Amino acid sequence: MLCTHSNREKTQAGGENRKRNLLRLQHAVKRIQNLQPKNEEKIISRDVEFDEDAMWNWDEEKVERQTVMIPKETPPQQEEEEGTGQTDMERRNQQAPGSPRRPPQSEETEEETPPRRTKLLSDIYETCNFVMMEPESFEAAAKHEVWVQAMKEEIKMIEKNDTWELAERPKDKEVIGVKWIYKTKLNADGSIQKHKARLVAKGYSQLPEIYVEQPQGFVAKGCEEKVLRLKKALYGLKQAPRAWYSRIDNYFMNQGFRRSLSEPTLYVKRQGNDTLIVSLYVDDLIYTGNNEKMIHDFKEDMMKTFEMSDLGLMHFFLGIEINQEKEGIFICQKKYTETLLKKFKMESCKTVTTPLVTGEKYKKEDGSEKVDGSIYRSLIGSLLYLTATRPDIMFATSLLSRFMQSPSQVHYGAAKRILRYLQGTKDFGIWYKSTNDAKLVGYTDSDWAGSADDMKSTSGYTFSLGSGIFSWASKKQATVAQSSAEAEYIAAAAASNQATWLRRILEDMGEKQEEPTTIYCDNKSAIAITKNPVQHNRTKHIDIKYHALREATTRGEIELKYCSTEEQLADMFTKALPRDKFEELRMKIGVSHKHIKGEY
Template structure:
């Protein structure tokens, strides 16, 4: 390890003692199997070591020079090399190559990575290019907001580094409502909308492209007076006490997302786009027989078209107005890995799943065949409470995000998420079993096939009194567009059903609301659904109840909102069809199943890996 520290930064071997001391120090605050994955420091001292002070060995560091050790015109700092930690204090050990002196100091600024320094310079350049601020004296009675740097490494879909990103962020939590800002809400695209667009692209056999707006929030014009202090490392010499008055928004301000959305919304509508009434982040432009569709998620955009000419015009117009990064074909979007080929489009979250397994140390665990045991029983306080519940909550949050492409785990993830407020060891074990299932299906995702049948249809199901705490039921629905999974839901009902028929009735209404939204969205995208949308249910009594306008004695207590399905059935918007329980795909969203049933329904939902497209496609066509 000491040799690696020297070679990594090209430090001469004369500093071997410093590298050895640093290596020993780092090993003592690193977990080891010798003491049950704890650190030697923790075993000896009885507390966990702090690591916020750790720096890269051999990096450039600037040491502050006291005023009595320099003349007025001399530099306030000396450029040194970081060579270790002082064992007697919290100071750092540094070497000045010019004076060849060893310096021990705590007043140090580190330059750990040249990529980050360049990223900071690029961020300041973008701010100045967009004319974001002006340097002035702070007006009397006004307060300036502090700034801070936030660093992030962006990756490609294959895990390789795309770029180092430095973002200058305002500490917006200090802003006061109605004084410094008014509105903050900004819509983002629903994940169902993204899946609908991919399904349509696969059906029409057209490619999907991606744009990234550089420093998007810096384009929003502010209406309020906002002042910020000068950023660390970029203060103007001789004007250190001045502040910046913001003309446009800065990342971190509470109104920044709102101002950016207003800016991009205005741009699209001024350039002939129509904003969707059902998805405020979806914009559609029609030109003769051509159509261009753009979906935005903050500063990321995906778009598809019916011809190449309208695309070229759109790209040129966007690049004239905003500084853009043209990422060409869509490959990676919101953690979704996208593969476009002749057979259709495949999306997955393999890289995210791998990172999730590594985060919780489950990358080498034994595989599970299903995400949940068939006879699993979960209820509150069923075991010893967890001493660190935040770990459970973090795990469940990660699993919820994974359900964007994995409907097969929606029910099991929904079950464990019901115990976020007071998780037990049993709940944590059930959540870890989901990870074990993910290990064996880590490359699974969704296929959007290029199939001529492009009808919207769905399945609705419910268990009865499945919750052991309050005996409420779980609704499940699943919708497919031309055998492409676009929407699914597994959700505990808000009321207690008195019978299985009533539980199914409530579930049908939830599914019907989704049908209405999907049909309206598809109509805006020139994919109008002719006739009623078939929704399959395995309860004949429930189907009869939806078609009979008379209030039976057994349903007179049902809330009026659940009778919405009757209106949709009468208007031929929804057509409820009976299906055998063994063919009820939504069954996988309401309860734990046996392995055989689970695999059958998982395949019916088009969940598979990239190589299984032919087998799954044949099964779906036959069904």
């Protein structure tokens, strides 16, 4: 609470004070905006005194209201370049040494705070539910029935699996603590799918005999001094992931599945012309097949053996939204993009048409002020996750990830530009049209000596199966290339390695590539090096691992073909492109709005 002096002269003589509530500080505490609760009069004053031990008694004069009022968010300040949306990190760094400061405005020209707006109760409830989604402690979770029920289900499952047994506390062994982890699983539209409680061991040790404390809220009555001796692995132990994988792997093997040698989480089962394919990610899995009975029997047996739940047709998986139609499949991360924009206060920013400025060179020491590395790394990490369905930001994100150790204002500004680009394309994703053409085709490209710090080149490649691309990469090369042909040769070798792996997976899934996989390259000299190993003087210094490209070509697995730079789809994974070229390639690789659908 604060007291406002109604008149300076009167105050100096022990004048009258008015009790008010603080609304906001203005311009480095030169003025304070405060509220008289009785009549809701708002005054801006320089002369106030703070009483930190007192507070307003709101119960004295309650006014019945029919709506809930929430202060309107402060409008974001105008930003450099394009767009708005300023984070705490920028506010801490925006006053550079020696920069001119804005003179304080007079009280007569001071603009009033924007009026408060009324929010719907449903929006407020949604916000409150979001805050309460995932408690950080058992005490917080125990106050909500949904989490109590989730913990009961976890204990029930552990006891059913005969994971532990009560035992006397050992004197010669350390007893490991346990902790509850809470996770809210969401649907594609952001609604709650289920509340999940997981009991995790805190020891992170791998011992032949392990004892853990009894979990909070589930201590056996009359056995409070006893501990639990583990008979099976529990989450948090080093052996837990391996134990789970061994169990489910044995199940698949006993059910007649064949594990892929190239991808250990891919299982395929064949019965004549019928095929069932299962892909595993920890305890989440997706499956597909051409026989309804095989699929039905598999689901029933899985739910019986592991007590898993069938979520039906896939709409949401690992943060990726999937829309399945007769004409094809559209995947995107719109919800994640919106959350990302809100996290970095960019949900109202102006949009740009490309992720990067054409011709801009980024380096570690650019002369600009350093920024908070943790915030920068959080942003880049979030963008890298988004590249799972947004290959159009792959190069920009990969480029900026090189500066995570010591980012500058220039680097952070470039990362924010990616957010501005996403603001205008958050509905975008990849469209995979239905097609019988399952021919693997690749493109490879490089940007010779593109790094301003060490003159290393950037490799980029992409692959498709007759529709939108499904595999892509953008990575700085490990060595300095002495020519553009050498840089292209190294990039082609990386694409060849990926193609070899993809061919093996496709064969495991019943889509064997009978012909060599075509990889398009826009450098004739690199193609010549691949086909002619006699040019020893030009290639003797190249690392031997890159010559695997020649072996793949000789075996008939890979065929490097020439294409013009205008037709090179991998061009967008090696450099920043002007708008027209960028949008053309973006459409060709299958990235578009759901209703537009890519042309590739």
